[in-house]
Amino acid sequence: MRIDDDERRCQLMFTSKDVARLAGVSQSTVSYVMTGKRPISEETRKRVQAAIDLLSYQPNAGAQALASSRTRVIGLVVPVGGDLGNTGVVPFLETITQCAREADHDVLLVTADEGASGLTRLDGRSLCDAIVMMVIAARDERIPVIPSLRVPVVLIGIPDDPSGLHCVDIDFTQAGRLAVQELAGTGHQRIVVIGHPPHTIARGNSFVGQFQRGVNEAAAAAGIRTGLVQLPESTPSGARVVVDEALSGAEPADGLIVPHTSAIPHVLGALLQRGMVPGRDISVVGHCTDSAAEEMDPAVTNVSHAPREISRRAMRTLFALLDDEGGNPPPHGVELVPSRLTRRKTTVTTLRP
Incomplete structure (x- = not known):
């Protein structure tokens, strides 16, 4: 039975020594090309890569781990x-x-x-x-x-x-400061932070306190007070509860800060249900990625998360x-x-x- 070249190549177990011999380099150079742990000239890298492609060489992960005492x-x-x-x-x-x-x-x-x-x-x-x-x-x-x-x-x-x-x-502390500075700088005096939902608070995540510390520092520097209302759950109904609370009383909020990404669209929706247009009747600043902020309707003023x-x-x-x-x-x-x-x-x- 005749075995063509491709079948014969598949039956062979090529090693890095074979790659090195074909490329005319040392085995260590082959290793450096594959791992990027040492700078290699472009000409040498291309020669090694051509040998790897020709031999269809695949390093054995188990052998690599044994040789280096690393699992990769x-x-x-x-x-x-x-x-x-x-x-x-x-x-x-x-x-x-x-x-x-x-x-x-x-x-x-x-x-x-x-x-x-x-x-x-x-x-x-x-x-x-x-x-x-x-x-x-x-x-x-x-x-x-x-x-x-x-x-x-x-x-x-x-x-x-x-x-x-x-x-x-x-820098969550800086993020909290930037959110307050944006609102204070545009004349807002009654700022309310929509706090994280209970499951986030229960985990004791460090970023919650770091963000609030930045809010408090910037508010003190601007000479304004801020309030905090806790989100019961990150849902439309939960957002309606906190928006109602933030806008109730003799001095309703004129600016909202929402550090919880998934709550931002729910807060926007709750405001619209009350006939308030974000950006016209009240300001909203979210803490989220730029792409998320741009995709919301309306596009949200945001402090970036990266x-x-x-x-x-x-x-x-x-x-x-x-x-x-x-x-x-x-x-x-x-x-x-x-x-x-x-x-x-x-x-x-x-x-x-």
Whole structure:
């Protein structure tokens, strides 16, 4: 029986040594081209890639792991429950996965409800080379476990005490300040914050207090008072409850701040049901991504949230820790991604008396 060249090639088990021989380079150069861990000239890279393509070479993940004592897997601890999946976790997952793949790593998802035991399981069974943790509580019970782990850990979020940790997040305190400054700067005097729903408060997420701290600081600097009404649930009916509360009394709100992304369209709808047009009769500032703000009707003045930039910076820190071969890892600390405010259609710039 005749076997053609393609079938014969499929039966062969080519190695990096074969790639190196065909390309006329060393095995280490082949490794550097595939991992990107060393700068390689474009001419050499093309020659190696041509040899890889010709041989249909695929590195054996198991052999790589044994040779390097690495799994080439990143453990990603993701939140569960509530409406987190609808309010911004997906961009984090997409970007983290993309960054991992670009560095020839895979991602293993672990749900945050496993708590500290989930971290020790990942580490103890050598399931991954590093861990990214998302949505950090102010007093997160997982934090004390981190120093005992053998693998580096990067947090997306900031606990009350970030000492000895690598943390990356949006500057929520700055975001709260920017929201108040936008309203105070356009003459608003009665600002109400639509607080997060109970399930977010119950988790003790650190960003809730950080955002409110920024609101309070900016209000004090502007010499105005702000109120806080708690959202019972992120639904149209829940939004109607808080809008009614914010607009009741002798001094109804003339500006609303909504830091909970999924609640923003419900708040806009509740205002319209009362015959109030956002941007004409009352101002609304949301904390959400620019793309989400632009897609709402009307387009919402927003303080930016940047999940993809946060994720890229977190992965940059993580790979700097993994690739540290000279004993000079990046220092522990907090890296804050600055927010910015974009005025759209929901800011009243000329208030009626």
